[in-house]
Amino acid sequence: MAGAPQEGERVMGSTMAAKILARAAGIERAETGAAVLAKVSLMTCLDGTTFIDTFRKRNLKVWDPSRLIFCFDHFFQPEWFPQQAGKEHPKIKSFAKEQGVPAENIYDVGRNGISHHIPVEQGWALPGAVCIGADTQSSTMGAANCFALPALWGVDPIILTGDIWMIVPQCVRINLTGSLPQGLNGKDVVYRLIDDLSETVGGKVLEFSGPGVASLPMDFRLAIANGAVQIGALTIVFPHDEVLADYLDGRAREGFEPVAADDDADYVATYDYDLSSFDTLVAGPHDIELVRPLGNVLGLEVTAANIGSCSSGRLSDLRLAAEVLRDRKVHPAVRLVVTPISADTHREAAHAGLLEVFLDAGATVTQPGCGACYSGNLSPLKLGDGERCISTSVETLRGRMGSQESEVMLANAAVVAASAIEGRIADPAPYLARAMEASHEA
Template sequence: MSKTLTEKLLAKASGKVAVSVGDVVTAKIDLISISDGFRDDWIVENGLKPWDPKKVVFSFDHFTPPAKERVIRWWGDAEDSRRFAADLGVPKENIYDVGRHGLSHQVPAEEGWVLPGTFYLAGDTQGATMGALNCFAIAGLFSTWPALATGEIWMVVPESVRIILTGEMPKGILGKDIYFRLLQDLQGRADSRVLEFGGPGLRSLPIDVRMGVANGSNHIGAMTSVFEADQKLLDYVRPRARGPFETVTPDQDAEYAASYEYDLSTFEPLVSGPGDISKIQPLSEVSGTTIQAAYIGSCSGGRMEDLKLAAEILDGRKISPDVRLVVTPISSKVLRDANENGVLQALVRAGATVTSPGCGACDAGNMSPLRLADGETCITASVENYPGRMGSSQAKIYAANAAVVAASALAGEITDPRDYLG
């Protein structure tokens, strides 16, 4: 019987010849990724250890730099996270502390931990991001802790929704626009299912963009997203892979719960909000909305492709004096690369403030110069836009791609980036 990507990946993870939708499987975990602040001292107090400490990666992202005192009282500080990782026996190489830090679903990809054909579990809600690398990646949240002890997790094989991409992605479009379009179209149709991406249109999507799409899986309602492997993925993975891997391909006549085809050339910038990520609208409907703050960063909009496009728009120009623009690279590696290729200089010359890598202003508990005040309006490339997420609950937050954010920072109002890209 023909199988989907999901069925093949879960058969491989559970050591079975084949599995089908509805089967209960126990999947062996290839890697668990944990963020700073996300810990369970009960594990250490009761003498429990990870099934394999070498398959656990800690990434410092939410509280680097340290959060305000009120957040530290609840989550602890960076030193608590270092101590927790050490008590678990996690090798120092696997702990991405300050200077190597970044988002917990970005660093493992950059550093070659996450490989095609593997099963990945993350403590963070956006763990599905890694599915862009042809692996099965899910957010474990608090089920991460029992899985940490056993190295496995049981689950019911979910249905899959096939997403076929054709055409070529236009300039000014990023992963956020693709996932917003899917969020708009598939509400209620993808719940607890897996989105499987394929088709000739994949060729025009950089890995960064694919990760930006997969990052939105939980908002769409999907369990995760999985992308087919192609040459672009192999070119990304091979130079950094920490071990052998084998890509997984769906059978051509596999059965799906639903199938949708999208021509990438028809995509346009979309905007979400304010205050509700599922409120998607064309950019034209909110163009001209005055803003006081703009943010490029977090797990949804701080990768190199995001920063490069923003820098292209900002290069040689100055942001509006009425707007503060903050940029937070997704990882230390992206920060270094942006410094070396001139992207960082273009952003700073335009008037942006560049901060330490990590989640940055995306969470009100983090230290960021962006923090929103009552009555302010912000355009952000980050992952969430509900009231209070980035400061005052009386502020309005619109979400869009990094190019829209950059163009809006120049104009002082929500603006179409294609006006600057030609």
Template sequence: MGSTMTAKILAKASGRDQVRPGDAVLVKIDLLTCVDAGPFIDELRARDLKVWDPERIIFCFDHIFQPDWMPIRAEIEHPRIKEFAREQGIPPQNIYDVGRNGISHQIPVEQGWAVPGAVCLGVDTQSSTMGAVNCFAMPVLNGSEPILITGDIWMIVPECVRIDLTGDLPRGVNGKDVVYRLIADLGESVQGKVIEFSGPGVGSLPIDVRLAIANGSVQIGALTIIFPADDHLIDYISPRARSAFNAVAADDEAEYAATYDVDLSTLARLIAGPHEIDLVRRVDELAGLDVTAAYIGSCSSGRLDDLALAADVLRGRKVHPSVRLVVTPISADTHRDAARDGILQDLLDAGATVTQPGCGACYKGNLSPLKLGSGERCISTSVETLRGRMGSMDAEILLANAAVVAASAIEGRVADPGPYLARQVELQA
């Protein structure tokens, strides 16, 4: 019997020739990526404990920039993390502060920490994002102290579900729409399992889109998501990889708990919410619904492809006077690339406010000028549509892709970006 990508990665990381679903294994990890909060610091100091490998731990300053947000304040927590890093011998370059910063599961990918075949854990719910680069990536939110000290984690090898992709995504449909389609279609069938993608459609997806899809595992209900390695991924990883790597492929005879087929060319632009992530509808079903706020950013968006897509919609147009549009690049490198390519100028000319990189308005505790008041409705590319997530408990959050958010910001109501994108194609022809 053959092995899945998941089984191969976990077998190698646990020193075994082969593992099967249900096996208990002690897995040696390759990377632990942390946000800019260190709840484990006091525990390690009190017991005079050292991290297992200072070279394999990174901190990404992405959440805590709001100086008056209690109980964690940047002016206290950021220096505390840097002091802890010095005590532990964690190199300064492993601390991604302002100017180098970005979201804690984006930085490992674009800076070459996450590589094919690796085991990468993150102290954030969306750490599965890294699985886009053919590694096993998983969040560890509680009990991270033993992992920090030993560098390994006990796991039960999970079952896997395979999704075979064919076709190409239509213009203006991206990774967020794939996630919402899977949320609507799969229900609880992938709960606690790993989704492994395969099929010729994978090759049509840019790396930014793969990252957006892998980011959605928690919302879909899966343990994590893994993409296969192809030439496009190897070309992306090779110049930035910080360690040697071996790409992992599933065996032809690998067994899966279930297999699904998805034709990317049939997918439409979708909206999730409000309040419930599994309330998924086509954009045209909600078209005309008034919005007062719009947000493009967070770890499920805010990448260069997202910003470019929004700029294509907004170029030469203006944000509606009743809407405030905020854009937060996912990382400092993305911010610079968007500036270099003229994307930021298009967004600014349209009336958007572009903020420093990070999590931004995705959660009300983060630094962002966008805080929702009572009765407001926001259309956002962010992760969650929960009440109170972006401000008032009486506000509504609709989730959509960057093109839908941009079109809605122009019209002051939920709008399909199709006509705007078609016009851009005409102008470029």
């Protein structure tokens, strides 16, 4: 077998990824470099499909309708994308009915959210499982101690058979200590890893470990796992711990068996990070690897600000932005759009009074989903020539949010909120300090 240890060679322990793939393949051990046929536990799809026509034309059947879910998140618009929502959503629902996919597996308006966030939030993506998503950012699910992999135009055989051929990947350990300073979140971790590791971890799995992991709430872990593609990694896997166990309590749809890396796991490299040493970072424009400290870009004028997308838009992001925006107004030359990541998050934000803060500040709050991250989505925010947007979204590619002559710069929700107030890229630290003082006085 490719990758099998030779006689007399010391056998290293297994990584989390190797253990998950071995279990899914029904074998005792999966060696790095070996080809395995792994059983898929979940296939999650966004609202732009490429396989329905093939299945109908060839009269094919989904391997297990109960393990296929659809999430309406992009709401593609006809002038921008061929799989426009007005035609694609009814097509998905009729296909699901033909295939016997349960109605609850269709996350339509009122229950919808981003296709790789919903599986974790709703208890589909579980520890020890192989989960496949038809979106580039599907590594997000790895925050739940599963092997999560993006698969775009190659999903047909996976949905037909429930299997996926995998070469067991090399893994890199990210060992964390400490905790993040106030005002930083998972996005700042992603930008630091892009800056440090993008040239060295291509195609490998990042596995997180160390005492610092316990300081990261689930929202932060989801944001970090979301960044695998931008970092250059194949995917990201977090360990199962008390934080994850508490999160899954009452959510998990079935029993699960977590995995943990062996103490002598076969990592090709280990990188140690003290989270308390991290700074607020900004990425872009045009190149996600153009990462700079916030201080290097302070004062750049912005005319648009966006809080949302799959790398943000969670309740902790909305709370952070609301701390900055409370009792303040968005600059008159700036339009600020806020898009919760899911319907549940939208409701939680409403119950917590966060939507009132945004609306009072002069922001627009949209329906849940991907929002303005891509210009083909349903969103009121489209950039024109010469505009600069500060955004919490996932990509900073030229033309991503509208005009090819616009700029997208990425930062965490506090930076976006402070910048929306000042009309220029701004430091949120003074706003957060005053918010903390006010909470202590109260």
